[in-house]
Amino acid sequence: MGVVRKSAAPFVAPGPSGVAVRDRLKHLTAQDEHVLRAVGAHHGTLASRDLKARCADGPNHSAESWAGRKWELTRVSSSRIAGAITKASHDQWALARRCQAAHIRSLEAGIRTLKHRLSLPIGAKGTKRAPGGYRSRSEWFRKSRRLRTLEHRRAAAVADWQAGRVRVVRGGKRLFNTRHHLAEAGLTEGEWRQRWEAERWFLAADGESGKRFGNETIRVTPDGQVSIKLPAPLAHLANSPHGRYTLTSTTVAFAHRGVEWADRIEANRAVAYRIHYDTTRDRWYLTASWQRPTIQTIPMEAARAKGVIGVDTNADHFAAYHLDSHGNPVGEPRRFTYDLTGTTHHRDAQLRHALTQLLHWARRTGVGAIAIEDLDFGAEKTREKHGRRKSFRQLISGIPTGKLKARLVSMAAEQGLAVVAVDPAHTSMWGGQHWQKPLTTPHRKMSRHDAAGIAIGRRALGHPIRRRTAPPPHDRSDRVGHRTVQADHGARGREGxxxxxxxxxxxxxxxxxxxxxxxxxxxxxxxxxxxxxxxxDSLMHTG
Incomplete structure (x- = not known):
């Protein structure tokens, strides 16, 4: 008999550490667009060269090499632009290394699964914990060849890791591969080239506290006027003093967090800006971002005091249930649907809309926290683990785990709600076993996902998922201990x-x-x- 692992303790997720808002640059003149394109292309070329140099350094990177690269960039741009480019190169290289390590772990997981299944007899049955053998000798043969392929890939990836080699594509690997499939993408070569060049532009600047309006390179005044510090080779395009170019016919106004942004720039606190060109819509955008001081997470007792909303995450909806502080379901289950098909912007908008509805309902109920599973399907998406169950792999791949947690924490902090992450083990199974049938009525149709929301909420509150323990197995209630109920330990008669x-x-x-x-x-x-x-009856006292 297998041993059920002990569930990890729930914890309050830390709050967001940064903020980003965006607005469109409207009514740009031909000269404005010409300057933006020229500056973006010039800085993009410098960023490509610096990234190549950073990748060549590999793990032998040092402060001296960093200073040398920054000095070379300063000669053809400015000190602030050089700092922003080198910082972006370091971040991109570090991200590539993390992805490389994750790829190696994925290959090792697939190799372990293949070796286990190949070691079993043909047709051996599997268990809930481990898959069984392959169904035929032909499948066994094909999987043995795939094992050699994965081992070869792992050896190449480990060699790259040890040598410090990474593969990075400025502009994106997906867009790079689209060049060979223009017909399927519905693009001409000219359209692809325009999109490729725009993605490789670099129009960004980090903020500086103490400088005027929080940024010396890309400056936005309180009335929304945008100006850019031009690099030395493009200084002849300036239309303002000190080598700056001011966008003549456009202003920005951040509808979201505009007051917070205005407070920062009026106090000359650091604000980073990025200008981006959307080739599909033929629009220019400006994104402002800044860091927030670390938000102290509230204690777990305070998050549980007013009850929680237990949320079960699925591929197309959130199943939520309101629980009071004692773990009792309140009211009816709620479901917030979303559609994660289509473009990235559409998926992101669907997710934000569903989370907004969830948070508004949580505010109306008066709870203090939202409970959600600490999901990570990295090991569940492998082709080797689930074999022919392609639809199941696509299902769990469609569940937004990482982006969901990050966005929920950020949006919940604005509503004054905490996010409690719980262990996802057995929540759907135990929730359906202990809560689905008892709460089903002629007027309430409980699904397994609704019951899982109750299980998640009870685990966040520190209660067991089961409504109560089983009765004593012997004839006397005190032989193996009294049964436990939901009442507090200090309540009189709680075991009666x-x-x-x-x-x-x-x-x-x-x-x-x-x-x-x-x-x-x-x-x-x-x-x-x-x-x-x-x-x-009165109590009898015997002397």
Whole structure:
């Protein structure tokens, strides 16, 4: 018999550390667009060269090489632009290394699964914990060849890791591969080239506290006027003093967090800006971002005090249930649907809309926290683990785990709600076993996902998922200990039985505890006075 692992303790997720808002740059003149394109292309070329140099350094990177690269960039741009480019190169290289390590772990997981299944006899049955053998010798042969392929890939990836080699594509690997499939993408070569060049532009600047309006390179005034510090080779394009170019016919106004942004720039606090060109819509955008001070997470007791909303995440909806502080379901289950097909912007908008509805409902219920599973399907998406179950792999791949947690924490902090992450083990199975049938009524249709929301909420509150423990297995209740109920440990009589709901206990037992028989009243008699009342017997004291 397998041993059920111990569930990890729930914890309050830390709050967001940064903020980003965006607005469109409207009514740009031809000269404005020409300057933006020229500056973006110039800085993009410098960023490509610096990234190549950073990748060549590999793990041998040092402060001296960093200073040398920054000095070379400063000669053809500015010190601030050089700092922003080198920082972006370091971040991109570090991200590539993390992805490389994750790829190696995925290959090792697939190799372990293949070796286990190949070691079993043909047709061996699997268990819930481990898959069985392959169904035929032909499948066994194909999987043995795939094992050699994965081992070769792992050896190449490990060699790259040890040598410090990474593969990075400025502009994106997906867009790069689209060049060879223009017909399927519905693009011409000119359209692809325009998109490729725009993605490789670099129009960004980090903020600086103490400088005017929080940024010296890309400056946005309180009335929304945008100006850019031009690099030395493009200084002849300036239309403002000190080598700056001011966008002549456009202003920005951040509708979301505009007051917070205005407070920062008026106090000359750091704000980073990025200008981006959307080739599909032919629009320019400006994104402002800044860091927030670390938000102290509230204690777990405070998050549980007003109850929680248990949320079960699925591929197309959130199943949510309101639980009070004692773990009891309140009201009816709620479902917030979303559609994760289509473009990235559409999926992101669907997710934000569903989370907004969830948070508004949580505010109306008065809870203090939202409970959600700490999901990570990295090991569940592998082709080797689930074999032919391609639809299941696509299903769990469609569940937004990482983006969901990050966005939920950020949006919940604005509503004054905490996010409690719980262990996802057995929530759907135990929730359906203990809560789905008892809460199903002719007017309420409970699904397995609704019951899982209750299980997640109870685990976040520190209660067991089961409504109560099983009765004692022996004839005496004190042989293996008393049964536990939901009442607090200090409550009197918490281990006793419930009092009868009527004046007559089951089986003819009177309220006084003595069994007595009496003839039933004739059916023709309508008014029969009560001969007894429910009176609590006094306690007997023996000397």
């Amino acid at each position: 039985t419930r009092p009868p709901a009527t004046d007559h206990a089951p089986g003819g037992m009177s309220p006084s505890g003595t069994r007595k028989r009496r003839p039933s009243a004739p059916k023709t008699v309508r008014d029969v006075p009560r001969t007894h009342q429910w009176v609590q």
